[in-house]
Structure formats: C-alpha cells, structure tokens
Amino acid sequence: MNSRFALALLLAPLCGSVLADEGMWTPSQLPQLAGPLRSAGLDLDAAQLSRLDAYPLGAVVSLGGCTGSFVSDAGLVVTNHHCAYGSIQYNSSADRNLLTLGFHAAGLADELPAAPGSRLFVTVATTDVTDRVVDRRTARLTGRARTLAIEDHEKQLVAECERDTGHRCNVVAFHGGLEYRLVKQLEIRDVRLVHAPPEGVGKFGGDTDNWMWPRHTGDFTFYRAYVGKDGKPADFSRDNVPYRPRMHLRLAPAGIKEGDFVMVAGYPGRTNRHRLASEVGYTFERAYPEFVGLATTQLAVIDAATKGREAAALKYASTVASLNNTLKNREGMIASYRQTDLLARKQQELRDLKAWVEADAERTRLYAGDIAAVEAVIADRQALARSEFLLGPSTPRLLGAARTLYRLANEKQKPADSARKPGFQARNWPRIRQGLEVLDRRYDEQVDQALASHFIGDYLALPAGQQNPAFLAALGLRRGMSPAEIGSRLAALYQGSRLGVAEERLAWLDRDVDAFKRSNDTFIRAAVALYADDRLREDRDDELDGKLQRAYANYMRALIAWKGSKGEAVYPDANGTLRITYGKVAGRTAGNPDGVAWTAFTSLRGIVAKHTGTGEFDAPDNQLAAIKAGVFGPYAEPQLGSVPVNFLSTLDITGGNSGSPVLNARGELVGLAFDGTLDAVLSDWDFNPATTRTIAVDLRYVLWQLQVVDKAETLLQEMGVR
C-alpha cells in the first residue's frame, strides 16, 4: 500500500475552502494553514505550532482520555476536575471526602498519589510508518492473515521504539487504516494530586448542567509529574522529584473577550465525520438508542443496590458520573440527529462518490470493488454486534478478570514476547496488574451481582439462536430460568470465587495454564471453559478486521481523491493523537429558541443565582461570601462587572480534549476546555458551525478561586502569578 497520494493531498496548501472553526488538525498540517491562521488572528508562526518540541505543543500532555498542560517548571499540570475525579475519589474516604471538601497540598510532601494507573504522556515524536505496517506483502493479504501481519509489524515498531526506556509507543491508524503513524511518548508514572476545588466549585451544576449553557463550573484541578532522581520516569516513590518539563505554558491572566482568536491543543479521542451512511444509520437508529436503554437500566440497578450503603455508593460514584455523562451525550446526539438530514446527505455522498468512481475505468478498477466490500463487511459486523449486545453487561466483572488472567497465562507460554497478542506482551503486564489492583476501588459484589442478574435475565429471554451456548454452559445458565434461579446460580458463582480478594486475584498473574485448569474457583473455571469459544470469536473478528481494513482504507483513499478533485482538503478523524483546533470566542444564536441568544461569558453572578445550598448547586460559603462582598481581585471583566466563569468558543473538540489548554493568539493560557453544548454533540458526526460551541473554564475564574477563595498563594507563585 502506498499512502503518498493521500499524504500529498494532506500537505497541499489549503485554498479558500477551509471551513472556519471546523477541523482537528494534526500538527503537521499547520504550516499549510498559515494563511487562514494569520487571518483568524494567530500571533505566532504557524510552523512553530507544528513542532512537538516547541512552544506551546511541548507543554501539552495526554492523561490517557484527557489532556493537561504544564504550567510551571516543576512539573505542575493543570487539567479538568472531572479528569482527576477518580484520583480525588481514590484519596477519599467516608470520613474525609475530598470530593466534597476539595484538597490543597500545602507543600510537596503533602501531595497525594493519583489513582493507580494514572499516567502523563508527553508526545516526543510522531512518524509515518504506513509503508512498514502495510508493506508490499501485507497489501496482498486479506482477512485474518492481513490482521495478523499488521499486528506483527505494529509490535515490531513498538518494540523498537520502546527500547528507549521510559517511553510508551503506539502505532495509530489514520483515515481508517489508510495511514499509520508511530507515536512515541514519555510515560510519567508518578502523578500526584496537588489541588482540587470542592465539588461545589469543580462540579457545580452536576449532571443537570452537564452539556448545558449557561454554565458555571470550576472544572479545574492540579496534578504534578514526578520522576526518579535521574530524571527518568519511575514508579511512585517518596524519593522521586518533580519533573522538569521542556517548557510550560505562560498564563494570560488579563483574559480574552468576545471575538478573540483562541486555539486548543489536545488529544481528541474519536470523531466519525468520514463514516459511511450505513454506519450512521446503524449508530443512530440502533446502537445509540440501545445504549440509552442499557445505561438507564444500569444506573437504576446501581442506585437501588447502593441505597443506604455510603461506601458502595462512593465506589460507584465515578461509574455513575461516567454513565450519566455518556447517557446525556447519546440522548443529545439522537435528538440532534433527528433534526438533521445527515443520513440522506451521507447516502447522497456515497451515490456521488460511486458515480465519480464509475465515470472512469481506472478509478473503477482501483476503488469499485473495495467500496462494495466495505459495505458488505460493515453489514456483517453490525449483525454480530446486534447478536452480542447483551453479552457484555451480562458478564460478572470477576469473570472478565478471570478471562484476562487466563488469556495472559496462555500468551506467556509463548517463548517470544513478539509472538504474543497485542495487549498481552510484557509491556502490557504492569498495566494489566494495575487494572486488577484498582478493581476493588470501583467494585462492590452486591452491585455487580445485581447488574449481572438483571442482564442475564434479559439475555436468557432472547431467542435461542441469538444466545451463545458456551457462555450459558460455562456459567451454568439455561433458558427459562426464573429470576430466583438466576440469583441463586449467580450467588453460587460469586461465593465460589476468591477473585474478589485482591491478593488472591493478583496471585493468578504468576500461575501457569495448568494451575488454571486444576482450579475450582468458579470464575477461573468459567474462564477456562469459555477459552476455546473466546478464541473462535477473536479469530472471526480478526477475519472481519482484515477485510475491513483493506476495504475501508481504499474507500477513504477514493473519498479523499474525490474530494481533492473538488478542491476540498480532508483532516483525519480524531484518533487520540495530538491535534490543534482554532476559532474564536463567540456566543450563539442559532439552535436557541427564536429571540434568545447565549452570551459568550458567564460570571460569578450566575453562581449566586443558581446556588440552592444542596445537591448539585451548592457553592461553598467562602466563595459566596467573596462574591457577595465583591472581592474580585484583579480578575473582573469591566464590561461584565464581575469575574468571568465559563466562556463559549467556536473550537472543534470532542471527548479526550477535556482539560485541554485554551490558548490566545500568542499561545498563552486563557482557559481549559471541558465540555460542549448538548445540541452540538452531534458534531462528532456532523459539524455544524452555527451551533457547535466549546465550553471552557476561564483562567481568570481559576486564579480568582485560588487567590480570593482558597488562598492558594504558593500555587499562584509557582505559576508566576503576581
């Protein structure tokens, strides 16, 4: 496979057809955007923005699912409160609930370890490796053979890259497998909690305000990166020292105003702007509505099973928050989708693409087969997903752990690490261990059993042809069981397993396959019983993946070529790699009730207006007192007559961008992105510049809260404020 064609397109200078505000650009695309960036107001050299080792990208870090940025030369990182929620929860107890109280470390010695597995990733290099991942030989393969060849090449690249200790490397697909890039990141393993505001600030508005405007959430928290005395990443140790980043962001406490240029650098997770019509239809008319039903049920079961048990409720707080967040997102997406003609446009796009392909014999030869194939493979995958929809939620959490452990034991039997399945190589072992260690923190047997019992009931009610006999046999389930019978069967399974005890669970990491086969632990036995079927299903998935990669990559090549023929440039869908989006601070009229607009900024006044003193709207007394006394420090915006709290901008972000620094025209920090507005969430699939807005917490609010309310003088000094 040769990706030069696509790359040539990506690097062509962009003409006038660049859509304002839309675009999650890879750093390498930025020099092409020099003109539009300058017109939009950027006061830096666009080429500087493309360099991972230059300001400001060098200060931007991934938290694995969130983004943060260095704001001092001593490894201080600012990100969202909701990104650090698990770490705040991890350090909380019923006696000392840091979620409610907030947390401030008076000195380095007081900083608390983040939740196990917390990482900071500093991207140090990104390399195009398409020709090595899909080499000439692989390009001729299909099905499972293709999948395994790609996996092999990726493993080789990663292994080579990770010889540089302290680094984590990944091969990431762009444009559905049309391109592959090797991303090399410094992996900082000792992360500590420095400062978090009380939930009444950091999560003010809770689920009610989530995805909403007007917004008044102080969604910020500070971490610190630590490394060994040698400056290299190290596991947590009291001997470790603060990391000295290559650079840190300059702060702009003077703030921004409506219409100002802003940009966000961060790690957006996934967008689907180039998906086919059949994927759009399946997602919005089947998968998302099914998720809504599933999550609603899960929340109800968790709520019932934690009633009156504060410790259990605390363990599930993070899961509940995440479910609620995704639920609101999916509901918003479905509602927005129903108001658009997205499906019809996608169908028309595919017809137009096919017509363009068929209008030329060479194009027909190159693309027609794979365009037909991509639709067939997608249909097969959707049929499988439909039939296995309930399997996941029906699976007890400890059975999942047992399967992971048994798979690991099997993979370890292979003498060469390079022969092991991705995810089970030596490089993955610490993360597997951490996952098993941390399980307890968000696990309660009673809740887990209630969830499994509920969904197994649903699963057993499916037509026989849609059930997996191996799953039923391994768990001792059968059609027609009453809820009571399911309950007693599950009770026996949970009682017969010691995997709920962390030491017992972790002990299995070092046992061999025979030990598993001899065990009478109920969940270990079930994992052994399921193993053959699990492998068959994996092989089946690998077969489909191989077919899909080949067809999808060529479909994307056709799409890019066709759009290129019309003068339209294409940026890759988000895939967890570093991107930059730029736009401006702007309120909104479109999408609102006729006659109502959103202003670009909210202020402290709105906190007082929303404050009820309980639940989700419970601002701290000292904050309210400062607002009422009009103590604004240097952070008031004269036009607003108050301190700006949150602001709207036209930036193009998605999940993964949470905590991303919002930068002004000079690349200085002015806020942190933390959310989008509900009727704009469809932007992951279909970007609407009139309605899509990013919600950010204004840096002036962060500094005001630190200085006036929390008296966090040392933190301000470290960031060079005052």
Added chain:
Amino acid sequence: MNSRFALALLLAPLCGSVLADEGMWTPSQLPQLAGPLRSAGLDLDAAQLSRLDAYPLGAVVSLGGCTGSFVSDAGLVVTNHHCAYGSIQYNSSADRNLLTLGFHAAGLADELPAAPGSRLFVTVATTDVTDRVVDRRTARLTGRARTLAIEDHEKQLVAECERDTGHRCNVVAFHGGLEYRLVKQLEIRDVRLVHAPPEGVGKFGGDTDNWMWPRHTGDFTFYRAYVGKDGKPADFSRDNVPYRPRMHLRLAPAGIKEGDFVMVAGYPGRTNRHRLASEVGYTFERAYPEFVGLATTQLAVIDAATKGREAAALKYASTVASLNNTLKNREGMIASYRQTDLLARKQQELRDLKAWVEADAERTRLYAGDIAAVEAVIADRQALARSEFLLGPSTPRLLGAARTLYRLANEKQKPADSARKPGFQARNWPRIRQGLEVLDRRYDEQVDQALASHFIGDYLALPAGQQNPAFLAALGLRRGMSPAEIGSRLAALYQGSRLGVAEERLAWLDRDVDAFKRSNDTFIRAAVALYADDRLREDRDDELDGKLQRAYANYMRALIAWKGSKGEAVYPDANGTLRITYGKVAGRTAGNPDGVAWTAFTSLRGIVAKHTGTGEFDAPDNQLAAIKAGVFGPYAEPQLGSVPVNFLSTLDITGGNSGSPVLNARGELVGLAFDGTLDAVLSDWDFNPATTRTIAVDLRYVLWQLQVVDKAETLLQEMGVR
C-alpha cells in the same frame, strides 16, 4: 399660584444629564431635546415633533386607553389587536366568533361598528391653564372648598372649549396639580372594524407569553374613522363617510435593524416616578399584594361560574383578559420591587429634599409645611383605602348602575349644568347612557351574583368597626350571616330588580328623584338608601383632595426646584396626554439569567416552534403553510433568514401606549408598541434602562400577514404598499 418657576425649569435647555431612553416627553419639551435627539439619530427637525398639526404627531390618535395612528387618507387607523378586542368580541357570536376567525371587510360597506362607546380622539390643542384653575382666590383655600373651586374652574374651561362642537376637552393635572393644561380633542364617534387577524395571530401566545420575551404576537388591527357628510364627528350612520385626517403616517416596509433610532408617539396613561416613599411602600407592600389576591379570586369565581356556558364565558372574555393582564403586571412589579432598593432610595431622597429645604429660611417658609402636610394627608387616604378595600368587589354591578342613575337624577335637579358635579354634566350623559347600554355585553347575572356573594362573605367577616353600616343596611346584610343566607339575600335582591333588562335600566335615565324614591326595584331602593352616606363619603374625599392638591403641588415644586439646583431636568409623570419617547432597537442582557441574552428580533421560525395546535399557541394553518414554504414576500430580513415578527427597543412606554406607532429616524412607521417585558414593568415607578424594553410588532410582519397569508390586497393598496 404661579407656575412660571416650574415652567422655566421645564423649558430650560437640557444639559448632559439627560438619561438615555428614559423620558415620556411632552411635545412642548422636544425643542429642548434637539441636541440629544440629533445625537440619537433623529433625521427630522425636533421642533417639527413638537407641533400637534405637523407630521408625524398629527397622525397619532387616542382611543381612550390605547393609541392608534392614521395610515391612509381615508381615515384608516392601525392599533393593537388587544385594543380592539372588545370591538371584535362585540361583533362575535357563538356561531361566528370573530376572535377565532379574524375579520376582513372586503369593502367599506362590510366594515362593522366598533363596540358602543368606541372613540377616536385627535388632539388639536394643549393650553396651559394653571393660572385659571388655581387662581389667587383658590390658592388661599384648602380642603373641600379648594376642590370645589378647582372643579368649577375646570368645568368653565371645558364648557368654553367644547362650544366648538365635535370636540372633547379636558383639564389635566401635571406634576400632581402643580400645573394644569386644557387638552382639546376632536372626538370621532363612528369607529368601524376593518381588519383583525385571527386570535391565533393577534393574540398568539395568550396569557402565557403576555409580558414575555421571546414574543411572536401579531398584535395589530385596523379601524376606520367615519364622520358626517359635513366632515364633522357624528353618531354611527350608514350615511357617514370616511374621515379625511390632516395627515397619515408613511410606512417604512424596509424596516429597522438592531441599533437603529426609534421613537414612539402615544398616550401613556400613568406613571409614578415622582411618588413619595410612603406611597411606594403602601403600593408595593399593601395595595398590589391585595390586588393580586383579589384578582386571583375573581378569576377563579368567574371561571367556575361560566363553566360549560359558552355565551357567559364569551361575555367575560374581555374582563378575564384584562384581569389576567393586570395580575401579571402587578406580580411582575412586586417581584421586581423586591429586588430593588427603591423604597430606601425614595426615603433617602425625601430626607435629602428636607435637608435642602431646611438649609435655607426662605425655602423652609415656602415648602416645609406642605412637605409635612403631604405625608399626613397621604397617610389619611391610605387608612381610608384600607378600610374600604372590599366594598367595591362586594357591590353588585346593577347596584353600581342604580347609584349612577340616582346620582344623575339628583344632579339633573340643579338648574344650571355648570353647577353639576363633574361626570354628571350634560356632556357626560351620552357616555353614561352608553355605559348602561353596553353593560349587558360583559354582564351575566349568575357570574355577578357569584362574585358579590363571595366578597360579601369576606366583608361580613371583617371586624365590625371596619364595616359600613349604611352598606349593610341598604342590602339587608348583617354580620354572622352564613354563605347560604348571603346567597338567598342576594338572590332576593337580583330577583327584585329589573335593571338587568336594558330598556328598563335605560328608562331610569329620564326619571326624577321622586320616581326613584317611590320605586320598589330592590337595587334602586338600595341606591336611594345609600345616597346620604355616599355623599358624606364624597365630601370627605373632596376634603382630602383639596388638602392633598395644595400640599402635593407644593411638594412637587420643591422637588423640581431642588433637582433644578442639581442641574436635573424633570419630565412630568404620564397622565394620559400625548408624549414622545425615543431610544433604539436593542436586545437585552441585564436581568436575564447569567449567560443568556435576548436578541432584538424574533422571526417566523419561532411561531412554528411555539405552535402546539391548541389553546394559546394555535397559529392558523395558512400561516404555517406560508412559513414552511418560505414565502416571505419582500419582508424577509437577510440576517435573520426570515420575516421579523416582534422586536425590542429601549423606548419608555406604559399602559395607554398600546397601539402606538413606532417610528424610524424619518418619522416613518416601522411597528406598533404593544407590551413591555415583565421584569421591566417596575419602570412605571423606577426606570431601569438596562432591563426596560418595549415589545413591538414589526411592520414587516403586519404587511407579510396581510399580503401573503390574508391576501388583504385592498388594505395594502390603501396604505400605498406596492
């Protein structure tokens, strides 16, 4: 009394202290405002605006409680739908409900007579008559003698003025009796309904949207003024001809945009911006809350008593609309008041005024006594109002009619018309007759009895000292009566009276006092029995009025002198006379939830969004079809992508301004004022330029509805459109 001092102040050129947007200026004040008007964008000579016989004031008419304007040379008048509501209702029946259907007269012959008593008043002159109303002799009087002397002078002035037949004259007090002006108006008595949109347009949003933004109400209706063939006002006759006004407004179908200069000319009824602290406190802490309770009860009683009786419900539709409107206004005022420090500011103002007066011996001699007196008299009046609060709603409507009739018979005994009490002179007789004629249209015995019964129950429960023995005796009521006893007593009263029959009621207009004394009609007997007490209470009120006029006028003189000493000019509170206010088209941020703004315009999109198909949000099918088809004619605003429906401006209006023309910088019609926003209604007492907004229907919406939806071509041609 000499008013030159005050006049000098009013005519002094205004310096920089003119507040933007605030001010209901008398036409005579406009030349002083030439500078600010020019700065604001006026494209006419300010002196032209002060002339009643020049464009545009010559085209503006009073409807008595509303405002209208001539829009053709054949007497066509445009005003609000809610101002013509009574006339539309008057021409409706259960079979042919014009409120629901709307109305369009195909030709002159099809135009319908407006409700009896409907008038159009064209102001032809306004003359300062202070020196005649309060001459040297009167200035030395106090109490009832002063009241009667002022009444006498007013009657003389009116009688002289009304020798010019076809004119209605009134002496109007300004600044609480500090000045008096004689207003001379041509009184057009033949008014006809030309065109009204269906309620689904003209009252779209109903009580739910009343006082609200965003708004989408097509609050417009067309009347036509008719006169006799001699061109003079005449009673309704098929021989009458359309009135030829001195001038009519030019239309500006191109419309206005945000930020544009606009002005309103109209007849605002009453504001209270110069009231004393004690009046403010009494109003907001006692009178308005009492009204809210009273009106809420009245609405509930009317609702219960009309349930299932469509004809009765139709008769009370106008009363219910009016009660709801005032109720929402008062509730809004109370809520807004509680968020201000108005009372404290008023108290401070009075302290400051007193300090300024006391700082100078001459000022002390001139004002100190009356400032003390005004507070004492106000306290006496408030005590009386409190004690008699329930008397009004406890009085059967027919008893009110009987009292009017008997009073008239007594006044008629006086040989000279000039000796009769104002309101009962020959000039008032036709209006008294019309009031008695029209009573049936908004009267249902069952409803009236239910209302009287309810409030008499409350009245009888008051402490004995707070009840009027004459009232109880005249109606045969006594403390301790059960609801059933009250009911049967009232039933006997209603059954014993023939006043419910229009001819019988009107026959009493020509009977003498003896005939009343001999009658055994229950309500006539009650009126006769109450007469002596009614006169005693009137004398008591006259005594207080005389004291108050003297003290209040001098208090206002002191206030104006004090403000003048600080360089502040004072415009008189609204009093039903012609005023001009100017400002600009503007949305709003202040007063809204933090982060939410109101845009200046709404559009047709909002109609579709609000439409439910029933009740208050029931847009006509043909209108919805035109919107959905995007048939905008020439009336779309490109930036809005639709036809503007309603718009906000900073104009300073109040009740009485309804239907007022909104004019652009060249004095051309761009819309009709019809409402203010709820949290700005306190502006009648305390003008807040940040939150006070006038809501107007955009002329483009009116023309679009006429042209595209209602196909009212002849009306458009008459107005010179296209």
